[in-house]
Amino acid sequence: MQIKSITLPRTAILAPMAGVADRAFREICVSQGAAYVVGEMASSKGMEMGSHKSAELLYVSDTERPAGVQLFGSEPASMAAAAKIAERYSPDVIDINMGCPAPKVTGTGSGSALMKTPKLAGEIIRAVRAATTLPMTVKIRTGWDENALNAVEFALMAQAAGADALTIHGRTRRQMYGPPVNYQMIAAVKKALTIPVIGNGDVADIETAERMYDTGVDLIMAGRGARGAPWLFRILKAYFERGERLPEPDIEEKISIMLEHIRLACQYKGENVGIREARKHVAWYCKGWQGASTLRQRAGSLNRYEELEVLAKEILENQVRGGG
Numbered sequence: 050m051q052i053k054s055i056t057l058p059r060t061a062i063l064a065p066m067a068g069v070a071d072r073a074f075r076e077i078c079v080s081q082g083a084a085y086v087v088g089e090m091a092s093s094k095g096m097e098m099g100s101h102k103s104a105e106l107l108y109v110s111d112t113e114r115p116a117g118v119q120l121f122g123s124e125p126a127s128m129a130a131a132a133k134i135a136e137r138y139s140p141d142v143i144d145i146n147m148g149c150p151a152p153k154v155t156g157t158g159s160g161s162a163l164m165k166t167p168k169l170a171g172e173i174i175r176a177v178r179a180a181t182t183l184p185m186t187v188k189i190r191t192g193w194d195e196n197a198l199n200a201v202e203f204a205l206m207a208q209a210a211g212a213d214a215l216t217i218h219g220r221t222r223r224q225m226y227g228p229p230v231n232y233q234m235i236a237a238v239k240k241a242l243t244i245p246v247i248g249n250g251d252v253a254d255i256e257t258a259e260r261m262y263d264t265g266v267d268l269i270m271a272g273r274g275a276r277g278a279p280w281l282f283r284i285l286k287a288y289f290e291r292g293e294r295l296p297e298p299d300i301e302e303k304i305s306i307m308l309e310h311i312r313l314a315c316q317y318k319g320e321n322v323g324i325r326e327a328r329k330h331v332a333w334y335c336k337g338w339q340g341a342s343t344l345r346q347r348a349g350s351l352n353r354y355e356e357l358e359v360l361a362k363e364i365l366e367n368q369v370r371g372g373g
Contacts, residue, residue: 064272093122093131117142123158178211277333
């Protein structure tokens with residue numbers, strides 16, 4: 050798939066999940082075969098005010114390329130200014146968030162709330178397009194709710210306004226992340242556009258990835274399905290490139306990947322912040338493991354990386370002893 054001058058293999062990309070897709074996780078996902086990654090959304094207003102947090106969200110390392118940064122906001126001028134600021138971090142792509150369902154985002158008229166104001170959304174896209182020569186993508190949902198499924202019209206508007214590619218999450222804002230995924234709407238958007246379309250929603254294994262590709266999209270995006278399972282990208286890459294069905298990593302390799310992920314998080318953010326944020330990641334990694342509920346509970350009180358290493362050693366011993 051081509052996003053302007055960027056060529057991406059037809060495998061899978063990492064979604065820009067807030068509080069999840071930080072530099073450490075992006076780098077781990079790339080090492081596991083992600084074709085492309087998009088960072089956590091950054092507020093245009095925060096960027097204009099010189100927020101340290103926004104700067105952290107915009108940083109792109111050479112290890113994770115090709116990588117995009119995602120911006121959100123509800124004012125064209127502010128979003129254009131944010132795009133110019135983002136350019137300083139040399140991302141490969143600038144993505145505009147018009148799909149986030151979180152109340153704190155939609156409450157400001159940003160994210161998926163923009164699907165209710167397509168005229169304003171178009172002004173934002175055109176403003177960003179005029180502000181940067183970087184490839185620009187837009188991420189949307191199927192609509193605000195089941196009575197306003199305007200994804201096709203909205204996507205056509207985004208294309209006309211200058212988007213180089215579009216990602217559609219197959220749910221309305223009202224659905225948040227609840228089932229089902231509207232594959233028919235994703236297919237309709239793909240059929241209507243001439244720019245590349247990326248399908249997003251419940252991609253968690255080969256079967257769900259194939260179901261998404263059956264809509265005709267050019268590429269698929271995995272989000273929650275990759276939490277605690279970044280090897281998903283390795284599995285999808287092997288299948289779509291070679292037709293090979295790889296098994297999941299064994300418990301020893303899963304623990305090794307988890308430790309490397311959290312080590313990087315502590316390295317980039319400092320141990321205090323890194324290990325605190327790691328608690329949820331460890332809980333996701335533990336899903337399906339023997340004694341998972343106890344492990345999640347213990348993960349919730351981690352304060353030092355060394356404590357995680359001790360827990361990991363115990364996990365491995367228990368899994369091997371229990372045949373897990």
